Amino acid sequence: MPNKFSESEKKWKSNVVNSIKRDYSFKTVSGEDVDLLYYPESDENNYYEKLNFPGEFPFTRGIHSNLYRGKLWTMRQFAGFGTPHETNKRFKYLLKQGQTGLSVAFDMPTLMGYDANHDISKGEVGVCGVAISSLKDMEILFQDIDLSKISVSMTINGPAMVIFAFYVAVAQKQGVDISSLNGTLQNDILKEFIAQKEWIYPPNN
Secondary structure, rough: OOOHHHHHHHHHHHHHHOOOOOOOOOOOOOOOOOOOOOOOOOOOOOOHOOOOOOOOOOOOOOOOOOHHHHHHHHOOOEEOOOOOHHHHHHHHHHHOOOEEEEEEEEEEEHHHOOOOOOOOHHOOOOOOEEEEOOOHHHHHHOOOOOOOOOEEEEEOOOOOOHHHHHHHHHHHHHHOOHHOOEEEEEHHHHHHHHOOOOHHHHHHH
16 A cells, blocks of 8 residues: 555655755754654644645645745735726736736725626726736736736735636636646635625625
């Protein structure tokens, strides 16, 4: 019977060897080297199922096999305002200044699932973020931005599945393999209900 713990350990080590590397040296205050990862020598406490290695299901120790040793933190300023054209221009400026990822701020109507031309959207379109009402808007937002190379974070909750579908469709139109897409999608309706108050329906109904 194969030992799942040993197989997972072997796979993790192989992934680390083949992963992105950067020059680094981490030491304790006593001058001792800090290993990339600390883990048990055996699976006696069910480490494989409860935690497992970085980059392995259930991803308790992160999605990257080498944690943050292989790459620096993604630097992205929360940005979005007005029309998709205006925000696209801002994105390009930020990337030109050295930003390594994008974080999309959406306006109130978009966050609540309303189109820009809806009566309830009057006075709020593009005020606190970019207005996205259609796939065409999303295409304009990422025009001339290679989604295979840029990590994108989207703070969107109630309409997350629609906005994500737009994003994937834009990537496909760019000819990008969706397996190369990178980023995060905030789909936290409780945060909206408890804090920001931009919820479409109360979670207790």
